[in-house]
Amino acid sequence: MASDASPSRPPPRWRRWRADQQSEGYLFLLPSLAGFILFVLIPVVAALVLSLYEWSLLSPGEYVGLTNYLNLFRRDPTFFKALGNTLYFTVTIVPLQLAAGLAVALALNQAIKGLAVYRLIYFMPVVTTIVAGALVFQWIFNKDFGILSAVIWRINELTGIPVQPPDWLTDPAWARPAVVMLTLWKNVGFTMVIYLAGLQAIPVELYDAAEVDGATSWRRLLYITLPMISPTTFFLMVIQMIGAFQLFDEAFVMTRGGPAQATTTIVYYVYVNAFEYRRFGMASTVAWVLFAFIFAFTFLQNRMQHRWVHYETEDGR
Amino acid sequence: MAVEPLAGEQMRLTRRVRRRIGSIALQVGLLAGSFFMVMPFLWMLSTSLKLPKEIFKYPPIWIPTEIAWSNYKDTLTALPFDRFYLNSAIVSVSSTLIQVLAAALAAFAFARLRFKGRNPLFLLYLATLMIPFQVTMIPNFILISRVLDWYNTYQALIFPTSFSAFSVFLLRQFFVGLPMELDEAARMDGASTLRIWWQIILPLSGPALAALSIFSFLGSWNSFLWPLVVTTSNEMRTIPVGLSAFQGEHNTAWNLLMAGSVIALVPVLAVYMVGQNWFQRGITLSGMGGR
Known part of the structure; x- marks a missing residue:
């Protein structure tokens, strides 16, 4: 580095520059680093400190040690409810999302008519404001006048089967599937484009060789496509799982966490604690527990990936 | 392998028939899926043009007998949507510009300059990647409302x-993927570091910069939780939060709520229709972490 410069003769300009990199590096970093420290690093530390306090913003905060954490796990039924709901959303949304996205991507990865139109349509909800999406789904799921109830009444009339529409959003048993449907509609286009990118990277020769060997399309899917896109699947699984753990907007707009807390997720509970109960310490505690879960699940998935993810190169890249 | 000509012919025939059936099944499946994707938009549009008496009707009708354009007028007078648009535009554009500019400078330093503490600092950045926004949201809220006194301002958004x-x-x-020789050659020609960044690295990074811009713009435009938390008046609300507030006031006026949703969606969907390839490429590239 700086030792490149010899004392006797001034080094050429481009060499001298190496010594300057020291300060230049920080100059380039400055805008980002300033924002990062103020709005990310300090808040992360502050959140940790806050989780040890009881604080409503009005009164001076009170240090309570680990009490928030203990209370959360010992005597907070809503927290367990929220945890259960979040797990429910994760284990339903992630597999459905992957299966649906892969199915659409496989279908669109062929020379079919209307490809561009299909791509346009399936991706449309991804750019849609979730609030508008949740509003229209709330209307679709309206118990008395929603289009879904109307379809069920129609089936009832036409076939005589005595089916009746459930109270969708006011029935705890149905509100969660409704939220799942909304997120599926919203995000399947995202999974689709990522899968398409993965599919297009598979060398055609593999399929040609399999065809020569007489492999059926089912076998080609099973033994070539799925192993070859398993890194994409792994990536999507992690991303979707983190997203499912952070579910909030859908539940806030469509069901306000209800009915009977059936769609209260962990993030929803963070929101309620902070901005309704004004328990900022507790809200931070819940947020940290959320992080712990995300971390643990991601770690587990990472540990388990060698069992099913197929990488072309040795170093796993 | 020797195959009798006739058998070969038959095999090809059945294969062609099977292909044909397969592609029909594919189209049917894709159409059914498309219906599921498009139906909410159509239902939204249909409801937004109905008179109240036709909203609560069984069986539901898709095309209103009388097109009620007045719903849009009522929605626009009930809520300052022009203001929401303006706010969303100001916030999304500035946030995207800051995001891309600051990140491009920092990324350049991390990728192409050598300085003390570079690697530990980069690790620090990486370490926060997994921390969800909700963890930093609460201290940020306190910082905004208590320390900086930015509550309900553009800066806060x-x-x-x-x-x-x-x-x-x-x-x-x-x-990191661009050849280092580029910088060295430019330096020997006497180019400053800033110039290398601006005239060599940035022009070569068009796709990545475009991807990040689309990704952050869309994220900012559609962002809900943070604007919900730091705004309190219609003057500062962005489209999603304004729409959500509208829901609180008119929770059964479905024609107005749907008209509001249509108003909120039209600009994004219009831009998306024009540049759909850019959107999908941008999301794919940034979604996959640049690989």
Whole structure:
């Protein structure tokens, strides 16, 4: 580095520059680093400190040690409810999302008519404001006048089967599937484009060789496509799982966490604690527990990936 | 392998028939899926043009007998949607500019300059990648409302979400892939570091910069939780939060709520229709962390 410069003769300009990199590096970093420290690093530390306090913003905060954490796990039924709901959303949304996205991507990865139109349509909800999406789904799921109830009444009339529409959003048993449907509609286009990118990277020769060997399309899917896109699947699984753990907007707009807390997720509970109960310490505690879960699940998935993810190169890249 | 000509012919025939059936099944499946995707939009549009008496009707009708354009007028007078648009535009554009600019500078430093503490600092950025926004949201809220006194301002909407480690990481991955000889050659010609960044690295990174811009713009435009928390008046609300507030006031006026949703969606969907390839490429590239 700086030792490149010899004392006797001034080094050429481009060499001298190496010594300057020291300060230049920080100059380039400055805008980002300033924002990062103020709005990310300090808040992360502050959140940790806050989780040890009881604080409503009005009164001076009170240090309570680990009490928030203990209370959360010992005597907070809503927290367990929220945890259960979040797990429910994760284990339903992630597999459905992957299966649906892969199915659409496989279908669109062929020379079919209307490809561009299909791509346009399936991706449309991804750019849609979730609030508008949740509003229209709330209307679709309206118990008395929603289009879904109307379809069920129609089936009832036409076939005589005595089916009746459930109270969708006011029935705890149905509100969660409704939220799942909304997120599926919203995000399947995202999974689709990522899968398409993965599919297009598979060398055609593999399929040609399999065809020569007489492999059926089912076998080609099973033994070539799925192993070859398993890194994409792994990536999507992690991303979707983190997203499912952070579910909030859908539940806030469509069901306000209800009915009977059936769609209260962990993030929803963070929101309620902070901005309704004004328990900022507790809200931070819940947020940290959320992080712990995300971390643990991601770690587990990472540990388990060698069992099913197929990488072309040795170093796993 | 020797196959009798006739058998070969038959095999080809059945294969062709099977292909044909397969492609029909494919089209049917894709159409059914498309219906599921498009139906909410159509239902939204249909409801937004109905008179109240036709909303609560069984069986539901798709095309209103009388097109009620007045719903749009009523919605626009009930809520300052022009203001929401303006706010969303100001916030999304500035937030995207700050995000991309700051990240491009930092990523350049991490990828192509050598200085003390570079690697530990980069690790620090990486370490925060997994921390969900909700953890930093509460201290940020306190910082905004108590320390900086920014509550219900543009600064509050713009700054706290403009410095994600993710964007630095994304661009750094891209910059690392460009050959180092470019910088060295430019330096020998006497170019300054800033000039190398601006005239060599940035022009070569068009796709990555475009991807990050689309990704942050869309994220900011559609962002809900943070604007919900730091705004309190219609003057400062962005479209999603304004729409959500509208829901609180008119929770059974479905024609108005749907008209509001249509108003909120039209600009994004219009831009998307024009540049759909850019959107999908941008999301794919940034979604996959630049790989």
